[in-house]
Amino acid sequence: MVNAFAGRWSVYHCIPTLERGNDSDKENLMSATESKNTNKILAISAAVLALILLLLYMQGSFVSKVQPGLSPLAKESRSSDTAIVEKRQVDDILAWPGTVKSRTVANIAPKTTARIIEIKVNAGDKVKKGDVIARLDERDIKAQENAAQAALASASAQASRALADEQRTRSLYSKEAATRESFDAVVARAKEAQAGVSQATSAITEIRSHLADALLVAPFDGTVVKRLKEPGDMGLPGVPIVSLQTPQGLRLEADVPSSCAGRYSIGMNVKVRIDTLAQTTGAQIDEISPEVDPQTRTQLIKIALPAMEGLQPGYFGWLEQACDQHEALLIPTSAVQHIGQLEVVKVVAEGRQLMRHIRTGKTFGDQIEAISGLHEGETVIAHPEAQ
Secondary structure (H helix, E strand, O other), rough: OHHHHHHHHHHHHHHHHHHHHHHHHHHHHHHHHHHHHHHHHHHHHHHHHHHHHHHHHHHHOOOOOOOOOOOEEEOOOOHHHHEEEEEEEEEEEEEEEEEEOOOEEEOOOOOOEEEEEOOOOOOOOOEOOOOEEEEEOOOHHHHHHHHHHHHHHHHHHHHHHHHHHHHHHHHHHHHOOOOOOHHHHHHHHHHHHHHHHHHHHHHHHHHHHHHHEEEOOOOOEEEEEEOOOOOOOOOOOOOOOOEEOOOOEEEEEEEEEHHHHOOOOOOOOEEEOOOOOOOEEEEEEEEEOOOOOOOOOOOOOOOOOOOOOOOOOOOOEEEEEEEEEEEEEEEEHHHOOEEEEEEEEEEEOEEEEEEEEEEEEEEOEEEEEEEEOOOOEEEEOHHHHHH
16 A cells, blocks of 8 residues: 555656756747847847948048147158149139031921922931932922913914914005004004913923922932921921931030120130040130020030041030139149048148148149148148158
């Protein structure tokens, strides 16, 4: 009996032991999870810290801000390595946008009202002088020509009969068989009939010239730049069907504010930049419009361009020229160092050097304008990277 009780006690004693083992596993699992989460948090924190340090470096936060006269020279600067900050009058170079256009441009338009039957060219096609550009409907003109020919035949018949009457009456009058009055009347009718013939002949000539106008031809060798109509459209007098221009004699046409246009003159040498070709060239002003646009307050200036390989009408360009002047502090371009987003120079003062933050503007050859941070007469290191 005692043995039986002891066996039961052993069984019951094992149950709490198993439960305690399960609790221990759970604790181990939770500890592992917390450890992984901690590692993730540490990794994210390190990444954020690295990003903050990178931003601070780009802003120049790690550049030591040296007070004037506190940074000794590593070695004595030679005079050839330094430059004096000088004040000088410089030109304000401005650029006005323009378009390359041909000197010779022709808008091909009909002289009469007629429907367009055919257009034989497209934009970009090259044509020779006399090539057919378009053909108009000539049926109405043909009908007018037929009517004019019938009128001419009728007038010719009347003139022939009047001439015969004149000859007959003249013979009778010479024999005193007709009166002077009847003779003068017959002569007048003959002249009137002859005038009718001349009028009918002129009408036919005019109609035939209109018939020739039904064919639109190229007036010179050139390139078609625009096609403004399509077959089936109505051709109207003075309304272009295509636009034609020559590739020679190109000009840059730019609208310049009237305040600066007064500085230009015909024959003046200017600089022109063609963006498409990435080229800058010298050119001469060919024409200046005296009229000022009342809305934009600009004047049209045309600049004759030299021969440039690849230059085509329609290209975009710039007219570059000084419009005014101002005083500027100039230093060598090589003296400026870039640290992140900052511009700095090394200034020499009392045998020592200090780093100065500056702000620069336009460049003028191998010099650059210092907008702030420097004063006239100060000395800067021309090639700080060499030290």
